[in-house]
Amino acid sequence: MNRRDALKLAAAGALITAVSAQAEEDVYKNLQEMKPENPDKLDKGELKHTPQITLADKDTMGYTPVQITIGQGGIMHPSTKDHWIYAIExxxxNKLVGRSELEAEISRGMAAFAVKLDNVKVLKARSSCNLHGIWTSTVTL
Ligand SMILES: [Fe+2]
Known part of the structure:
Protein backbone atom coordinates (compact mmCIF):
# COMPACT_ATOMS: atom_id res chain seq x y z
CA MET A 1 0.00 0.00 0.00
CA ASN A 2 1.42 3.35 -0.97
CA ARG A 3 1.05 6.57 1.04
CA ARG A 4 -1.85 7.85 -1.09
CA ASP A 5 -3.84 4.62 -0.59
CA ALA A 6 -3.15 4.72 3.15
CA LEU A 7 -4.46 8.32 3.35
CA LYS A 8 -7.61 7.37 1.38
CA LEU A 9 -8.20 4.43 3.70
CA ALA A 10 -7.73 6.59 6.80
CA ALA A 11 -10.15 9.24 5.45
CA ALA A 12 -12.78 6.59 4.63
CA GLY A 13 -12.43 5.11 8.10
CA ALA A 14 -12.88 8.51 9.75
CA LEU A 15 -15.99 9.19 7.63
CA ILE A 16 -17.55 5.83 8.52
CA THR A 17 -16.86 6.43 12.21
CA ALA A 18 -18.43 9.91 12.08
CA VAL A 19 -21.54 8.70 10.19
CA SER A 20 -22.11 5.72 12.49
CA ALA A 21 -21.67 7.88 15.62
CA GLN A 22 -24.31 10.33 14.31
CA ALA A 23 -26.68 7.48 13.39
CA GLU A 24 -26.22 5.95 16.85
CA GLU A 25 -26.97 9.29 18.51
CA ASP A 26 -30.11 9.80 16.38
CA VAL A 27 -31.41 6.33 17.24
CA TYR A 28 -30.55 6.80 20.89
CA LYS A 29 -32.52 10.02 21.15
CA ASN A 30 -36.14 9.38 20.28
CA LEU A 31 -37.42 12.47 18.47
CA GLN A 32 -41.02 11.33 18.06
CA GLU A 33 -43.69 13.81 19.22
CA MET A 34 -45.90 12.08 21.81
CA LYS A 35 -49.46 12.90 22.82
CA PRO A 36 -51.50 11.44 25.68
CA GLU A 37 -54.42 9.26 24.57
CA ASN A 38 -56.77 11.14 26.90
CA PRO A 39 -55.34 14.51 28.07
CA ASP A 40 -57.90 14.62 30.89
CA LYS A 41 -56.84 11.26 32.30
CA LEU A 42 -53.11 10.62 31.94
CA ASP A 43 -51.82 7.12 32.57
CA LYS A 44 -48.67 6.44 34.63
CA GLY A 45 -46.29 6.60 31.64
CA GLU A 46 -47.86 9.83 30.42
CA LEU A 47 -47.69 11.38 33.90
CA LYS A 48 -44.01 10.42 34.10
CA HIS A 49 -43.15 12.29 30.87
CA THR A 50 -45.47 15.30 30.88
CA PRO A 51 -43.83 18.59 31.91
CA GLN A 52 -45.33 20.35 34.92
CA ILE A 53 -45.05 24.13 34.64
CA THR A 54 -44.97 26.12 37.89
CA LEU A 55 -44.88 29.92 38.09
CA ALA A 56 -43.62 31.92 41.06
CA ASP A 57 -44.09 35.60 41.83
CA LYS A 58 -42.61 38.16 39.45
CA ASP A 59 -39.25 39.54 40.63
CA THR A 60 -38.34 43.24 41.01
CA MET A 61 -36.98 43.29 37.43
CA GLY A 62 -40.31 42.08 36.06
CA TYR A 63 -39.28 38.49 35.34
CA THR A 64 -41.39 35.56 36.48
CA PRO A 65 -39.58 32.39 37.60
CA VAL A 66 -40.94 29.45 35.60
CA GLN A 67 -39.97 25.98 36.75
CA ILE A 68 -40.45 22.89 34.59
CA THR A 69 -40.40 19.51 36.29
CA ILE A 70 -40.73 16.32 34.29
CA GLY A 71 -43.34 14.18 35.90
CA GLN A 72 -46.66 14.86 37.52
CA GLY A 73 -48.83 13.45 40.28
CA GLY A 74 -45.81 12.37 42.31
CA ILE A 75 -44.45 10.25 39.43
CA MET A 76 -41.04 11.64 38.51
CA HIS A 77 -39.13 10.59 35.40
CA PRO A 78 -36.01 8.50 36.17
CA SER A 79 -32.47 9.55 35.32
CA THR A 80 -30.32 6.51 34.64
CA LYS A 81 -27.54 6.03 32.10
CA ASP A 82 -30.00 4.25 29.77
CA HIS A 83 -33.12 6.34 30.34
CA TRP A 84 -33.26 10.05 31.07
CA ILE A 85 -34.64 13.44 30.04
CA TYR A 86 -31.93 14.91 27.82
CA ALA A 87 -33.51 18.31 27.08
CA ILE A 88 -36.18 20.70 28.31
CA GLU A 89 -37.40 23.71 26.31
CA ASN A 94 -44.17 29.87 20.45
CA LYS A 95 -40.98 31.92 20.90
CA LEU A 96 -38.11 29.94 22.41
CA VAL A 97 -37.28 31.19 25.90
CA GLY A 98 -34.53 28.67 26.58
CA ARG A 99 -33.33 25.11 26.32
CA SER A 100 -31.56 23.06 28.99
CA GLU A 101 -29.45 20.07 27.98
CA LEU A 102 -29.33 17.47 30.74
CA GLU A 103 -26.91 14.66 31.42
CA ALA A 104 -28.02 11.23 32.61
CA GLU A 105 -27.71 10.26 36.26
CA ILE A 106 -26.15 13.50 37.52
CA SER A 107 -29.29 15.55 36.77
CA ARG A 108 -32.94 14.73 36.42
CA GLY A 109 -35.73 16.38 34.46
CA MET A 110 -35.97 19.89 35.86
CA ALA A 111 -35.19 23.34 34.47
CA ALA A 112 -36.06 26.90 35.38
CA PHE A 113 -36.13 30.18 33.51
CA ALA A 114 -36.89 33.79 34.47
CA VAL A 115 -39.30 35.12 31.86
CA LYS A 116 -40.84 38.49 30.98
CA LEU A 117 -44.47 37.46 30.64
CA ASP A 118 -45.91 40.86 29.65
CA ASN A 119 -48.52 40.15 26.95
CA VAL A 120 -47.59 36.44 26.79
CA LYS A 121 -50.69 34.31 26.44
CA VAL A 122 -49.37 30.72 26.41
CA LEU A 123 -46.34 29.00 27.93
CA LYS A 124 -45.32 25.70 26.39
CA ALA A 125 -42.76 23.27 27.81
CA ARG A 126 -41.26 20.35 25.90
CA SER A 127 -39.39 17.48 27.49
CA SER A 128 -37.27 15.03 25.51
CA CYS A 129 -36.81 11.48 26.78
CA ASN A 130 -34.13 9.43 25.06
CA LEU A 131 -36.46 6.40 24.90
CA HIS A 132 -40.01 7.74 24.89
CA GLY A 133 -39.98 10.81 22.69
CA ILE A 134 -40.94 14.45 23.11
CA TRP A 135 -43.78 15.47 25.43
CA THR A 136 -45.47 18.86 25.60
CA SER A 137 -47.49 20.80 28.18
CA THR A 138 -49.05 24.22 27.87
CA VAL A 139 -50.34 26.76 30.36
CA THR A 140 -52.67 29.56 29.31
CA LEU A 141 -52.00 32.77 31.26
FE1 LIG B 1 -38.85 8.04 29.46
Missing amino acids: LYAD
Whole structure:
Protein backbone atom coordinates (compact mmCIF):
# COMPACT_ATOMS: atom_id res chain seq x y z
CA MET A 1 0.00 0.00 0.00
CA ASN A 2 1.42 3.35 -0.97
CA ARG A 3 1.05 6.57 1.04
CA ARG A 4 -1.85 7.85 -1.09
CA ASP A 5 -3.84 4.62 -0.59
CA ALA A 6 -3.15 4.72 3.15
CA LEU A 7 -4.46 8.32 3.35
CA LYS A 8 -7.61 7.37 1.38
CA LEU A 9 -8.20 4.43 3.70
CA ALA A 10 -7.73 6.59 6.80
CA ALA A 11 -10.15 9.24 5.45
CA ALA A 12 -12.78 6.59 4.63
CA GLY A 13 -12.43 5.11 8.10
CA ALA A 14 -12.88 8.51 9.75
CA LEU A 15 -15.99 9.19 7.63
CA ILE A 16 -17.55 5.83 8.52
CA THR A 17 -16.86 6.43 12.21
CA ALA A 18 -18.43 9.91 12.08
CA VAL A 19 -21.54 8.70 10.19
CA SER A 20 -22.11 5.72 12.49
CA ALA A 21 -21.67 7.88 15.62
CA GLN A 22 -24.31 10.33 14.31
CA ALA A 23 -26.68 7.48 13.39
CA GLU A 24 -26.22 5.95 16.85
CA GLU A 25 -26.97 9.29 18.51
CA ASP A 26 -30.11 9.80 16.38
CA VAL A 27 -31.41 6.33 17.24
CA TYR A 28 -30.55 6.80 20.89
CA LYS A 29 -32.52 10.02 21.15
CA ASN A 30 -36.14 9.38 20.28
CA LEU A 31 -37.42 12.47 18.47
CA GLN A 32 -41.02 11.33 18.06
CA GLU A 33 -43.69 13.81 19.22
CA MET A 34 -45.90 12.08 21.81
CA LYS A 35 -49.46 12.90 22.82
CA PRO A 36 -51.50 11.44 25.68
CA GLU A 37 -54.42 9.26 24.57
CA ASN A 38 -56.77 11.14 26.90
CA PRO A 39 -55.34 14.51 28.07
CA ASP A 40 -57.90 14.62 30.89
CA LYS A 41 -56.84 11.26 32.30
CA LEU A 42 -53.11 10.62 31.94
CA ASP A 43 -51.82 7.12 32.57
CA LYS A 44 -48.67 6.44 34.63
CA GLY A 45 -46.29 6.60 31.64
CA GLU A 46 -47.86 9.83 30.42
CA LEU A 47 -47.69 11.38 33.90
CA LYS A 48 -44.01 10.42 34.10
CA HIS A 49 -43.15 12.29 30.87
CA THR A 50 -45.47 15.30 30.88
CA PRO A 51 -43.83 18.59 31.91
CA GLN A 52 -45.33 20.35 34.92
CA ILE A 53 -45.05 24.13 34.64
CA THR A 54 -44.97 26.12 37.89
CA LEU A 55 -44.88 29.92 38.09
CA ALA A 56 -43.62 31.92 41.06
CA ASP A 57 -44.09 35.60 41.83
CA LYS A 58 -42.61 38.16 39.45
CA ASP A 59 -39.25 39.54 40.63
CA THR A 60 -38.34 43.24 41.01
CA MET A 61 -36.98 43.29 37.43
CA GLY A 62 -40.31 42.08 36.06
CA TYR A 63 -39.28 38.49 35.34
CA THR A 64 -41.39 35.56 36.48
CA PRO A 65 -39.58 32.39 37.60
CA VAL A 66 -40.94 29.45 35.60
CA GLN A 67 -39.97 25.98 36.75
CA ILE A 68 -40.45 22.89 34.59
CA THR A 69 -40.40 19.51 36.29
CA ILE A 70 -40.73 16.32 34.29
CA GLY A 71 -43.34 14.18 35.90
CA GLN A 72 -46.66 14.86 37.52
CA GLY A 73 -48.83 13.45 40.28
CA GLY A 74 -45.81 12.37 42.31
CA ILE A 75 -44.45 10.25 39.43
CA MET A 76 -41.04 11.64 38.51
CA HIS A 77 -39.13 10.59 35.40
CA PRO A 78 -36.01 8.50 36.17
CA SER A 79 -32.47 9.55 35.32
CA THR A 80 -30.32 6.51 34.64
CA LYS A 81 -27.54 6.03 32.10
CA ASP A 82 -30.00 4.25 29.77
CA HIS A 83 -33.12 6.34 30.34
CA TRP A 84 -33.26 10.05 31.07
CA ILE A 85 -34.64 13.44 30.04
CA TYR A 86 -31.93 14.91 27.82
CA ALA A 87 -33.51 18.31 27.08
CA ILE A 88 -36.18 20.70 28.31
CA GLU A 89 -37.40 23.71 26.31
CA LEU A 90 -39.70 26.56 27.25
CA TYR A 91 -41.62 28.68 24.74
CA ALA A 92 -43.62 31.89 25.34
CA ASP A 93 -46.24 32.25 22.60
CA ASN A 94 -44.17 29.87 20.45
CA LYS A 95 -40.98 31.92 20.90
CA LEU A 96 -38.11 29.94 22.41
CA VAL A 97 -37.28 31.19 25.90
CA GLY A 98 -34.53 28.67 26.58
CA ARG A 99 -33.33 25.11 26.32
CA SER A 100 -31.56 23.06 28.99
CA GLU A 101 -29.45 20.07 27.98
CA LEU A 102 -29.33 17.47 30.74
CA GLU A 103 -26.91 14.66 31.42
CA ALA A 104 -28.02 11.23 32.61
CA GLU A 105 -27.71 10.26 36.26
CA ILE A 106 -26.15 13.50 37.52
CA SER A 107 -29.29 15.55 36.77
CA ARG A 108 -32.94 14.73 36.42
CA GLY A 109 -35.73 16.38 34.46
CA MET A 110 -35.97 19.89 35.86
CA ALA A 111 -35.19 23.34 34.47
CA ALA A 112 -36.06 26.90 35.38
CA PHE A 113 -36.13 30.18 33.51
CA ALA A 114 -36.89 33.79 34.47
CA VAL A 115 -39.30 35.12 31.86
CA LYS A 116 -40.84 38.49 30.98
CA LEU A 117 -44.47 37.46 30.64
CA ASP A 118 -45.91 40.86 29.65
CA ASN A 119 -48.52 40.15 26.95
CA VAL A 120 -47.59 36.44 26.79
CA LYS A 121 -50.69 34.31 26.44
CA VAL A 122 -49.37 30.72 26.41
CA LEU A 123 -46.34 29.00 27.93
CA LYS A 124 -45.32 25.70 26.39
CA ALA A 125 -42.76 23.27 27.81
CA ARG A 126 -41.26 20.35 25.90
CA SER A 127 -39.39 17.48 27.49
CA SER A 128 -37.27 15.03 25.51
CA CYS A 129 -36.81 11.48 26.78
CA ASN A 130 -34.13 9.43 25.06
CA LEU A 131 -36.46 6.40 24.90
CA HIS A 132 -40.01 7.74 24.89
CA GLY A 133 -39.98 10.81 22.69
CA ILE A 134 -40.94 14.45 23.11
CA TRP A 135 -43.78 15.47 25.43
CA THR A 136 -45.47 18.86 25.60
CA SER A 137 -47.49 20.80 28.18
CA THR A 138 -49.05 24.22 27.87
CA VAL A 139 -50.34 26.76 30.36
CA THR A 140 -52.67 29.56 29.31
CA LEU A 141 -52.00 32.77 31.26
FE1 LIG B 1 -38.85 8.04 29.46
